[in-house]
Amino acid sequence: MEKREEAGIEAGVAAMAQCYQPFDPAAYLQYNYTPPRADFSRLDSIVPWKLGCLHRAFTAGDICGGTLVDVGSGPTLYQVLSGCEVFEKLVLTDFLPQNRAALRRWLGDDPGSFDWSPYLRHVCQLEGRSPEAWREKAARLRSVVTDVLPIDVHRPAPLLPGALPGPADCLVSSFCLEAVSPDRPAFTQALRHVSTLLRPGGHLVMIGALEESYYLGGPGVRIPVVPVDQAFVTASLEECGYTVLEFCTYVLPADMCVGVDDVVGIFFLKARKK
Numbered sequence: 599m600e601k602r603e604e605a606g607i608e609a610g611v612a613a614m615a616q617c618y619q620p621f622d623p624a625a626y627l628q629y630n631y632t633p634p635r636a637d638f639s640r641l642d643s644i645v646p647w648k649l650g651c652l653h654r655a656f657t658a659g660d661i662c663g664g665t666l667v668d669v670g671s672g673p674t675l676y677q678v679l680s681g682c683e684v685f686e687k688l689v690l691t692d693f694l695p696q697n698r699a700a701l702r703r704w705l706g707d708d709p710g711s712f713d714w715s716p717y718l719r720h721v722c723q724l725e726g727r728s729p730e731a732w733r734e735k736a737a738r739l740r741s742v743v744t745d746v747l748p749i750d751v752h753r754p755a756p757l758l759p760g761a762l763p764g765p766a767d768c769l770v771s772s773f774c775l776e777a778v779s780p781d782r783p784a785f786t787q788a789l790r791h792v793s794t795l796l797r798p799g800g801h802l803v804m805i806g807a808l809e810e811s812y813y814l815g816g817p818g819v820r821i822p823v824v825p826v827d828q829a830f831v832t833a834s835l836e837e838c839g840y841t842v843l844e845f846c847t848y849v850l851p852a853d854m855c856v857g858v859d860d861v862v863g864i865f866f867l868k869a870r871k872k
């Protein structure tokens with residue numbers, strides 16, 4: 599990459615880091631993970647679609663092993679509710695201390711932590727279990743999460759030295775790279791950095807926003823997003839040494855466009871590192 603392009607990415611990355619300082623985990627959870635967006639009653643809503651994609655990915659049999667790392671967890675856990683059944687070690691990561699604290703509150707079963715039970719119940723049903731098994735599933739998740747670590751995908755080594763005993767067997771990342779990258783070259787560079795955490799033959803499971811240009815990370819906290827589409831994301835993965843195994847999209851119904859972002863659709867992908 600040319601020096602001039604690298605300097606441009608560095609300036610954009612620094613600006614993005616500033617945008618994230620006022621990020622409000624509680625507001626973000628309310629905007630995106632409570633009704634009307636988090637509607638479990640409608641089969642066409644985004645939640646059954648996303649949780650169904652994750653369930654199928656982690657029960658197909660080709661993704662399993664020792665360590666799963668979730669890149670840019672934020673304050674959310676829905677993205678690891680299926681993976682926690684087939685991995686013995688889960689590492690959650692985020693750039694912001696307030697998000698890592700929100701995760702630790704749930705892991706510590708603090709009374710003020712976010713209620714993920716509707717999501718736990720739904721995934722239990724996908725697994726053919728009673729929804730009342732959600733408490734056992736929560737206990738499983740708490741038992742396999744070994745760390746909640748700081749991460750910066752714009753660093754060539756996104757985690758601190760020695761943070762992982764070795765490369766991960768699987769990476770999960772949801773609504774991260776496009777939401778933290780100032781432009782498309784930075785997205786691809788961040789993907790290349792994140793890929794250093796994954797062993798050859800390991801899998802990447804990614805969920806992201808299509809054609810989104812901003813979202814609210816709190817009241818008045820407008821965070822820019824680099825708009826991406828399937829063609830760009832696929833090309834970026836192939837440039838970074840992945841075989842794309844699955845790429846599916848979901849177009850958000852109009853009543854789910856609630857003013858907290860301008861997302862058009864959601865993608866789900868599964869890829870394998872060559």
Ligand SMILES: C[S@@+](CC[C@H](N)C(=O)[O-])C[C@H]1O[C@@H](n2cnc3c(N)ncnc32)[C@H](O)[C@@H]1O
Nearest residue numbers: 670671672674693694749750751772773777778
């Ligand atoms: C849109 S949120 C996604 C949160 C969650 N994964 C989800 O599915 O809702 C983007 C997350 O990326 C994190 N982030 C911001 N800058 C980052 C960076 N440089 N490296 C890694 N994560 C970053 C933010 O703190 C935030 O939690």
Ligand SMILES: O=S(=O)(c1ccc2c(c1)CN[C@@H](CF)C2)N1CCSCC1
Nearest residue numbers: 630631635636644645773777813859861
């Ligand atoms: O897919 S969502 O509609 C969703 C969930 C999170 C986000 C977006 C969309 C779009 N903006 C992203 C900013 F990066 C964050 N969804 C909200 C209901 S629960 C499942 C996830």
